[in-house]
Amino acid sequence: MFYYNCNGYNFITITVIASRQVVILNPEYDKIVERLRDADVRLSHHRLAILRYLCENTVHPTADQIYSSLHESEPTLSKTTVYNNLNTFINAGILRLITIENNETRYDIDVEDHGHFRCDVCGKVYDFPFRIGDEDTEALEGYLIKDRNVYFTGICPGCRKKDPEK
């Protein structure tokens, strides 16, 4: 069962059916800043603004969404700067690219194993805890696995509430 809470922050709480375990995924901005500092990544004003946005909007935004959301508060920010910074984050190992469908590239600040749930109505992509790697992949012997993804699709609780017919 999925419960989505939206009280100022975007995060997901998953209750396992036996209600044994509740996990909150919430990337920690301060810790990530420390990691970048340790890796000698220059922390410019724009870079930090993009990072904060990614930490506070964990629904896997596209570069365009990041740009248009930040444009008002950061009028000197260009699309190129957004792309350059996202690439810097990827190279530093704190961000990863995900492509779910239609070749739409999204950015994920959570680089640990987890699954994704894409809402068909609002298009948001939510995280849920999932350990990738325990699957039986014997049938793939001889294949070189480069990436593993777990995607669910459906309708999120927020959209179901708006239209209970769904």
Ligand SMILES: [Zn+2]
């Ligand atoms: Zn939705």
Ligand SMILES: [Zn+2]
């Ligand atoms: Zn994710």
